[in-house]
Amino acid sequence: MNPILEAPTLITWVGSVNWTVGFLTTVGIFAIVALALNLQWGYTGVFNFGVVAFFMVGAYTSSLLTLEPASEFEDYAFGLEWPIPVGWAAGALAAGVLALLVGLPTLRLRRDFLAIATIGVATILRSVVNSTEGLANRGAGLNGIPRFLDGLADGADYRWVMLGIVLVMLAFSYLVLQAATASPWGRVLRGIRDNEDTAMAAGKHTTVFRMQSFVLGGMMMGLAGAIFAHRQGAISPTGFSDLFGTFLVWTMLIVGGSGNNRGAVLGALAVGFFWFGTPLIQEDLPDFLGTRVFQLRELAIGALIIIFLLLRPGGLLEEQPRVSRFVPKPGRRPAVATAGHEEGGP
Amino acid sequence: MIDIIQLVIIGIIVGSIVGLGAMGLTLSYGVMKFANFAHGDSMALGMFLAFIVVGDLGWAGGNIGRLSFGWGMIPAIALAMAGVAMLNVGADLTIYRRLRSRGAGIIAMAIASLGLGIMVRAVVQMIWGSAPQRYATGINPALTLPGDLKVKPDQFFIVGLTLVVAFGLYLLLYRTQLGKAMRATSDNPELAEIAGIDTQRIRLSTWAISGALTALAGVMLAIQAQLRFNAGFEFLLPLFAATILGGIGNPWGALLGGLIVGVTQEVSTEWIDPGLKPGVPFVLLILILLVRPRGIFGSSV
Numbered sequence: 001m002n003p004i005l006e007a008p009t010l011i012t013w014v015g016s017v018n019w020t021v022g023f024l025t026t027v028g029i030f031a032i033v034a035l036a037l038n039l040q041w042g043y044t045g046v047f048n049f050g051v052v053a054f055f056m057v058g059a060y061t062s063s064l065l066t067l068e069p070a071s072e073f074e075d076y077a078f079g080l081e082w083p084i085p086v087g088w089a090a091g092a093l094a095a096g097v098l099a100l101l102v103g104l105p106t107l108r109l110r111r112d113f114l115a116i117a118t119i120g121v122a123t124i125l126r127s128v129v130n131s132t133e134g135l136a137n138r139g140a141g142l143n144g145i146p147r148f149l150d151g152l153a154d155g156a157d158y159r160w161v162m163l164g165i166v167l168v169m170l171a172f173s174y175l176v177l178q179a180a181t182a183s184p185w186g187r188v189l190r191g192i193r194d195n196e197d198t199a200m201a202a203g204k205h206t207t208v209f210r211m212q213s214f215v216l217g218g219m220m221m222g223l224a225g226a227i228f229a230h231r232q233g234a235i236s237p238t239g240f241s242d243l244f245g246t247f248l249v250w251t252m253l254i255v256g257g258s259g260n261n262r263g264a265v266l267g268a269l270a271v272g273f274f275w276f277g278t279p280l281i282q283e284d285l286p287d288f289l290g291t292r293v294f295q296l297r298e299l300a301i302g303a304l305i306i307i308f309l310l311l312r313p314g315g316l317l318e319e320q321p322r323v324s325r326f327v328p329k330p331g332r333r334p335a336v337a338t339a340g341h342e343e344g345g346p
Numbered sequence: 347m348i349d350i351i352q353l354v355i356i357g358i359i360v361g362s363i364v365g366l367g368a369m370g371l372t373l374s375y376g377v378m379k380f381a382n383f384a385h386g387d388s389m390a391l392g393m394f395l396a397f398i399v400v401g402d403l404g405w406a407g408g409n410i411g412r413l414s415f416g417w418g419m420i421p422a423i424a425l426a427m428a429g430v431a432m433l434n435v436g437a438d439l440t441i442y443r444r445l446r447s448r449g450a451g452i453i454a455m456a457i458a459s460l461g462l463g464i465m466v467r468a469v470v471q472m473i474w475g476s477a478p479q480r481y482a483t484g485i486n487p488a489l490t491l492p493g494d495l496k497v498k499p500d501q502f503f504i505v506g507l508t509l510v511v512a513f514g515l516y517l518l519l520y521r522t523q524l525g526k527a528m529r530a531t532s533d534n535p536e537l538a539e540i541a542g543i544d545t546q547r548i549r550l551s552t553w554a555i556s557g558a559l560t561a562l563a564g565v566m567l568a569i570q571a572q573l574r575f576n577a578g579f580e581f582l583l584p585l586f587a588a589t590i591l592g593g594i595g596n597p598w599g600a601l602l603g604g605l606i607v608g609v610t611q612e613v614s615t616e617w618i619d620p621g622l623k624p625g626v627p628f629v630l631l632i633l634i635l636l637v638r639p640r641g642i643f644g645s646s647v
Contacts, residue, residue, distance in 0.1 A: 047453055049383075049460075105636045112381045112456055113635060116590070119383075120583045120628040131621025242579075247464060250457070298468035305461030309454055310444055 021159045023276055028166035029228050031268035032173045034252045035261055036220035042258035042319075043181055044213040045193035047111045050102075050118025051221055052245025053125050057098050058091035058222025059229035059240070060129070060136055063145045065090055066230075076137040084148040088226040095222020099215045107214060108207045122246065126237045141236025145229050162231055169227060170265070173220055177261050180216075189213055190259075243298065248275060251301050254308050257315025266317055274300070352495055353612045359501045361608020362508035363566045367581065368588035368600035369515060370559030374434075376532035376595025376645075377552040378442070380452035384463035385560060385585060388430050390578030391466050392561030393568035394474050395429040396422035400481050412499040414486035415569065422481075423565055430564075431557035437462055438553050443546070463579065471575040479573040504566045511562065512601050518555070519597065528552055532595045580624075584611070587627035591634050593641025602642070606630070 033055060040046040066087040069079035082090075102121055106114045129136050136142060152161045180186055191199040192206045199206050229235050248271065256267020278297045282290050289296060308315060371385045399422035400406050400415065407416035441458050488496040519525035530538040531548045539545050564578060571577065588607045592599020611626040634641065 045453070047456075105632050109635060109639050111453060113590070113639070115383075115456065116381060116583075116586045117628075117631060117635070120586075120631065123580070123583055124622075124625040124628050127621055127624045131619045243464065247460065250460075254457070292472050295468045295472040299465050299472070302461040302464030302466075302468065305464070306441055306458050309450075309458050309461070310441065313450070313454070 018156075018159070019280075021163050023272070025159070025163045025166050025231060026276065027268050027272035028163070028170045029224050029231070030249065030252065030272055031170050031265045032224040032227075033221050033249050034256065034264040034268045035170075035173050035177050036217040036224070037249055037253050038258060038261060038264040039177055039181070039189075039220070040213055040217035042253060042260070042264070043186060043193060044189040044210055045111065046107070046210055046214045046217070047115040048118050048214070048217070049115040049246060049250075050121045051249050052240050052242055053118065053122040054095040054098060054218045054221035055225035055228070055245050056122070056125055056237075056240040057095045058088075058225030059235050060091075060142070060225075061094040061222070062087035062091035062226035063142045063229045063235060064136060066146055067142060067144065070137070074137050074140075075134055076142065077135055084146060084230060087230075088223055091226030091229075092219040092223040095225070096215045096219040098222075099218030100211070103211050103214045107210050119242070119246075122240070122242055126240065129237045139237060141234060141239075142229075143234045145233050145235065147233070148230050166227060166231070169223070173223075174261060174265065181261065185209075185212075243301075247305075248301060251304050253315075254305055255315055257317040257319065259319030260315070260317045263315050263317035263319075267315065270316070271301075271304070348493060348495070350613060350616060351493070353616060354609055355495060355497060357609030357612035358605060359497075359504055359570060359608070360612060361605035362505045363563055363570060363604075364581075364584045364588050364608050365601035365604025366508050366511060366559060366566060367563035367585045368592070368604045369512070369597045370556040370563065371585050372589045372592065372595055372597055372600040373528075373552055373559070374556040375589060377528060377549060378455070380455040380459070381586070382556075383456060383460040383582070384437070384466060385459075386578035386580070386582040387463040387466040387470070388433060388557065388560045388578065389564035389567060389581060390470050390575055391433065392426040392430045392564030393573050393577070394470050394575075395426040395561065396565045396568070397474070397479065397481065397573055398422070399425055401479065406482060412487075412489075413503055414482045414484070414498075414500050416482075419481070419565075423562065426561035426565055427558040430561035431554040433466070434553035434557035434560075435550050438550060443549075467575060467579060474573075474575065476575060481568060481573070500569050504570060507562075507566065508601070511559065512597070515555075515559075515597055524548075524551060583624065583631070584608075584627040587631040587634075590631060590639075590641055593643040593645040595645055596641065596643050599641055599643040 033051060037048065037051055040048050062084070064076060064078040065080050065082045066084050067076070067079045068081055070076045098121070102117055103114075106117045130139050132138070147158065147162075148165060149161055150158070152158075181189070188199065188204050188209050191202070192204065192209055196206050199209075232239075249268075252267035252271040253264055254267070255271050256265070257263025275297060278293055282293045284290075285293065367385070367389055371382060374382050374385075396419070400418045405418035405421070407418035409416050410419075437459075441462065442455055445455050445458060486498045486500050488498045490496055517525075519529060527538065527543045527548050528551065530541065530543055531545050531552075535545055538548070567577060567581065584604075584607050588603035589600050591603030591606060592601070607627050607630060610630060611623055614626050615623060
C-alpha cells in the first residue's frame with residue numbers, strides 16, 4: 001500500500017527515522033478521516049460505511065485537475081494542471097456533493113439504510129473508474145500526480161515537507177471541528193444523536209442538521225483523500241479497498257473514542273501503529289504466523305471492533321459529557337450527564 | 347429478443363441465489379432488528395466449509411446425473427449449513443446477547459456484525475488462500491432448449507432448490523409453532539414476550555435457520571461462479587437491495603426482490619457495460635428508498 005512503510009531496514013537509525021516520518025504522515029492523513037467520521041458518527045450518529053468513497057472522490061478529483069494532459073499511453077479526462085491547493089479544494093467540494101447526493105434519499109430514513117447505501121457507493125465508484133473509458137485511466141490508475149510545495153526540498157528530504165503539510169492540515173481540521181462541536185450547532189448534533197425525537201420536539205429540523213454534518217464530514221474525507229493522492233504520487237482503484245479506507249477508520253474511531261476529537265486522533269495513531277507496524281515484524285515471527293501476517297492483522301481489526309464495543313464502548317478517551325463551557329463540569333452537577341449515548345445513540 | 351430471453355434466464359438463476367441469501371438475511375433482520383453485515387462473509391464461509399468435503403477431503407462422489415457435482419455434495423452442504431448456523435448462534439451468545447442486555451442500540455450490533463464479518467473473511471483467506479477455486483474441475487455442458495437458449499443442468503438445480511427451500515420456509519413459518527413464535531417476535535418482541543414466548547430461544551432458532559440458508563446460498567453461488575474468500579462480501583449490496591425491496595422481515599418479498607435484482611442486473615448488460623453491473627442493485631436500492639422505503643410488501647421492522 002505504501003512504499004515508504006514497506007522499507008524493511010528498520011535496524012539503522014536513518015531507516016527508523018524514515019519509517020517514522022512516513023508512518024506519521026500516513027497516520028496524519030488517517031487522523032483527518034477519523035476526525036471527519038467522528039463528526040458524522042461520533043457527534044451526529046450518521047452511520048457512514050462508505051468512508052473510502054469520499055476519500056476516493058477527493059483523491060481522483062484533485063489528481064485529474066492537477067495532472068498534465070493525458071499522454072498517448074494514458075486515457076483520462078481533464079489534466080488541467082491547476083494549482084494543487086485548488087485541486088484539494090475541488091476534491092473536498094466533489095466529496096461534499098457526493099455526500100449530498102447519497103444523503104438526499106437516505107438520511108431521512110432508518111439510520112442503517114445510510115450504511116447499506118454508502119457501502120454500495122464505494123463499490124460502484126471502483127467499478128465506474130475501472131470500466132469507464134476516458135475518465136481516470138481505468139485499472140492502470142493515475143501516475144505522476146504532482147507534489148505540493150515541491151520546491152522546498154529535494155529528493156528524500158521532501159518527506160519532511162510532506163509531514164509538515166499533513167500536520168498543518170490535521171491541526172486545522174482538529175481546530176475547526178473542536179470549534180464546531182463546542183458551538184450551539186454541535187450541541188444540536190449531539191441532541192439528534194442521543195434522542196432524535198426530543199431534538200425534533202425542540203423545533204430542530206433534524207434531517208437538515210444530519211445532512212450538514214454528513215456533507216461537512218464528507219468534504220473533510222475528500223480533502224484527506226486529495227492530500228493522500230498527492231503524497232502517494234500514484235493511485236488506482238484497487239488501492240481504495242473497503243477494509244483499508246473504511247473499516248480501518250471505523251476501528252480507529254471506536255478504539256480511540258467516538259464523540260471525542262482527541263480520541264479520534266489517538267485512535268488513528270494507536271490502530272495505525274498496529275496496522276502499519278505489523279508487517280515490520282513479519283520476519284521475526286514463526287513461519288506459520290509470518291506468512292499470514294496480513295490476514296492476522298485483519299482478524300485483529302475485526303476483533304478490536306468487537307472487543308471495544310463489548311468491554312469499553314466509550315473507547316480509550318471517552319466523550320466528556322459537557323453541555324457547554326458555561327455549565328459547570330458534570331462532576332458537580334450529575335443531572336447534566338448525558339449517559340446512555342456511549343453506544344452511539346439509539 | 348433471444349438475447350434478452352437468455353439474459354432473463356441467467357437473471358433468474360443469479361436472482362435465485364440472491365433470493366436464497368436474502369431470505370436468510372431478512373429473517374435475522376426481522377427478528378434481531380439489525381442489519382447483519384457479516385451475512386456476506388458467512389456465505390463465503392459456507393461455500394468453503396462445503397469445499398472441505400468435496401475438495402480438501404476429495405469426497406466428490408462421482409456425478410449426480412448431468413450435474414457437475416456428485417453425492418459428496420450432500421454431506422458437504424450439511425456441514426456448511428451446520429457450520430454457519432453454529433457461527434451465528436455462537437455470535438449471538440457471545441456478542442449480540444451481551445450488547446442487547448446492556449441496552450446497546452441496533453447500530454452497535456450492526457457494527458459488531460461488521461467486525462465479525464472482517465474476522466470470518468480473514469480466517470477463510472488464511473485457511474483457503476486468495477486464489478479462486480471450484481468444487482469440480484471440467485465443464486458442465488449446457489443443455490440447448492428450444493430457441494437456442496442455453497441452460498446448464500447445475501442452473502436448473504439452483505433454481506429448483508431455491509423453490510423447494512422457499513416452500514419449506516413457508517411450511518416452517520406458517521405451519522409450525524416455532525414459525526408462529528418467530529413471526530410474533532419479528533412483529534413485536536415485547537408483546538411476544540408477554541404472550542409467554544421465550545424470545546431468546548426464538549432468536550437462537552432464527553440465527554440457526556438464517557445461517558443454514560446463508561450457507562446454502564454460499565454453496566449455490568460457488569456452483570454458479572466460483573469459490574473466493576471475498577465473494578460473499580461483494581454480494582452484500584444485491585442481498586440488501588433484495589431484502590429492502592421485498593420489505594425487511596418478509597421472506598417471500600426477499601425472494602421476489604432477489605429475482606428482481608438478478609433479472610434487472612443481467613438484462614441491463616444488453617445496454618450498459620458489464621463492468622457497471624454492480625451499480626444496478628444500488629440504483630434499485632435508491633429507487634425503492636425514494637418511492638417505498640418499507641419495501642414492496644411492507645416490512646416488520
